[in-house]
Amino acid sequence: MAAPMKHNASALCRTYLLYFANHHVDFRISELVALAEMFGIDLPTESLKTHDKECPFLNLTLTSEVQAKQLASRSVLIKSVIELWGHGNTQEDLFQDLKKSTDLMVPYFSESSSLKVIVDGFNRSLPQKYKIQIIEKLLTDDVLPFKGRIDLKNPEQIYYYLEDFGRQSKNAKGDPQHIYFGRWVADGNRDEIQNQLVTKRSFIGNTSMEASLSLLMANLSKVQKNMLVIDPFVGTGSILVPCAYHKAYVMGTDINYLLLHAKAKPSRSNQKERSPNESIRNNLAEYGLESYYCDILVADASKHAMWRQPEIFDAIITDPPYGIREGAKKVGREDPQGSLTPDQKVDHIPQKVDYGLSNIFNDLLNFGYKFLLLGGRLTYWFPVHRADYKEENIPHHPCMKLMSNCEQVLNKRISRRLITMEKCQPYREDQYLASQTNVDHYLNASFRDMYFKVAENAQKSSKSEENLQTNKPP
Numbered sequence: 351m352a353a354p355m356k357h358n359a360s361a362l363c364r365t366y367l368l369y370f371a372n373h374h375v376d377f378r379i380s381e382l383v384a385l386a387e388m389f390g391i392d393l394p395t396e397s398l399k400t401h402d403k404e405c406p407f408l409n410l411t412l413t414s415e416v417q418a419k420q421l422a423s424r425s426v427l428i429k430s431v432i433e434l435w436g437h438g439n440t441q442e443d444l445f446q447d448l449k450k451s452t453d454l455m456v457p458y459f460s461e462s463s464s465l466k467v468i469v470d471g472f473n474r475s476l477p478q479k480y481k482i483q484i485i486e487k488l489l490t491d492d493v494l495p496f497k498g499r500i501d502l503k504n505p506e507q508i509y510y511y512l513e514d515f516g517r518q519s520k521n522a523k524g525d526p527q528h529i530y531f532g533r534w535v536a537d538g539n540r541d542e543i544q545n546q547l548v549t550k551r552s553f554i555g556n557t558s559m560e561a562s563l564s565l566l567m568a569n570l571s572k573v574q575k576n577m578l579v580i581d582p583f584v585g586t587g588s589i590l591v592p593c594a595y596h597k598a599y600v601m602g603t604d605i606n607y608l609l610l611h612a613k614a615k616p617s618r619s620n621q622k623e624r625s626p627n628e629s630i631r632n633n634l635a636e637y638g639l640e641s642y643y644c645d646i647l648v649a650d651a652s653k654h655a656m657w658r659q660p661e662i663f664d665a666i667i668t669d670p671p672y673g674i675r676e677g678a679k680k681v682g683r684e685d686p687q688g689s690l691t692p693d694q695k696v697d698h699i700p701q702k703v704d705y706g707l708s709n710i711f712n713d714l715l716n717f718g719y720k721f722l723l724l725g726g727r728l729t730y731w732f733p734v735h736r737a738d739y740k741e742e743n744i745p746h747h748p749c750m751k752l753m754s755n756c757e758q759v760l761n762k763r764i765s766r767r768l769i770t771m772e773k774c775q776p777y778r779e780d781q782y783l784a785s786q787t788n789v790d791h792y793l794n795a796s797f798r799d800m801y802f803k804v805a806e807n808a809q810k811s812s813k814s815e816e817n818l819q820t821n822k823p824p
């Protein structure tokens with residue numbers, strides 16, 4: 351664990367304790383950095399560099415409470431933000447440390463300020479009796495001489511006493527490794543995950559993105575009011591929902607006519623056929639967000655010529671097809687020489703050919719470079735064979751800067767990485783097709799084959815073995 355920074359009550363800056371939810375740990379700092387950039391907040395880079403990514407506590411020095419509230423208002427990984435009054439490895443250390451924060455605490459000791467104290471443990475559930483003992487120790491004249499009354503239902507101030515039992519084993523035994531105390535400032539935006547649960551929507555598919563990840567993607571792309579956002583592999587539009595929720599205008603393309611027209615096989619097991627109102631537009635309407643719907647086109651994302659105007663999108667956010675649930679296809683002909691007669695063209699349904707993984711990502715980066723506004727962001731998932739992974743395998747374009755790269759482990763061998771890039775050069779024709787993907791992990795075996803090979807092996811091996819399928823496949 352990184353050594354917590356000391357706070358200085360007399361300075362303008364105050365230390366805030368970010369208490370993260372215990373999932374998507376690899377994404378915490380990337381989300382925080384993107385949100386800080388969005389709100390124009392300078393983050394203390396040293397705290398971020400030294401932070402152990404597994405640790406759910408991060409001390410941050412900020413210049414105002416407003417900044418702490420801004421970060422929390424958008425974050426889906428922060429549970430709560432607490433103004434840190436003291437911390438230490440033992441209760442005695444904590445109580446000593448609290449004595450240094452008198453300036454900070456005195457205004458809250460007054461009789462008129464009602465309060466509630468929450469005692470919580472990370473990696474250990476604390477018995478009620480123990481919690482009461484802690485509160486009794488804290489609320490003494492020697493430690494915290496609060497004069498206000500306790501109000502459990504509607505307190506003016508909430509205080510947190512948090513014991514960190516480390517991350518070595520579940521429900522760790524022994525003493526806490528570190529203890530924090532402070533005043534609650536704000537909760538993160540995690541309620542929105544429940545509000546946007548995919549299963550509550552009319553239109554869903556096998557590859558709809560779960561709400562926490564879609565919200566995270568919107569944050570990494572810094573989606574804000576009045577932006578224009580596109581998902582070129584839009585499917586059921588799950589990634590567009592949080593973008594519209596943040597008041598951005600949204601559009602998408604998908605090659606699957608049947609899916610977009612509610613004629614594809616339903617993904618709910620109790621449903622025989624899709625109902626005609628299953629659409630991305632209707633999903634947005636269910637959230638009261640229809641006014642942010644621009645359009646959804648049945649189109650092949652590899653065909654950039656359909657867009658007349660370069661540099662139009664503020665963000666491109668997508669989950670490209672990488673062939674676990676469905677093979678990637680693009681419009682093309684096995685026999686490119688053949689041509690259609692005018693009669694044949696009338697009802698012609700174009701042929702499709704396989705869309706190789708490197709081509710998908712090169713096309714996507716080239717699309718980003720040409721059609722993003724300068725400074726606009728491209729956020730996408732990239733599948734990875736974990737043993738072969740190196741950062742240089744990530745697709746790159748000389749005019750698209752890598753901003754963040756976070757791993758979501760899918761099973762022992764396979765993960766996907768959420769990549770965010772920013773367009774850092776204005777569009778020039780001679781740089782348009784400059785994207786490169788150095789290594790194609792999947793030339794010899796498809797991602798799908800590798801994914802299911804692991805799943806099969808897991809089934810064969812003993813039941814007591816580690817549960818390999820940690821996450822829903824894409």
Ligand SMILES: C[S@@+](CC[C@H](N)C(=O)[O-])C[C@H]1O[C@@H](n2cnc3c(N)ncnc32)[C@H](O)[C@@H]1O
Nearest residue numbers: 558583585586587588604605606650651679680
């Ligand atoms: C992983 S899914 C994305 C799912 C989506 N995020 C959702 O919310 O449902 C990939 C999507 O890309 C579409 N797709 C495959 N090849 C395409 C292409 N060449 N152009 C556009 N869309 C394509 C598939 O039809 C599929 O809906």
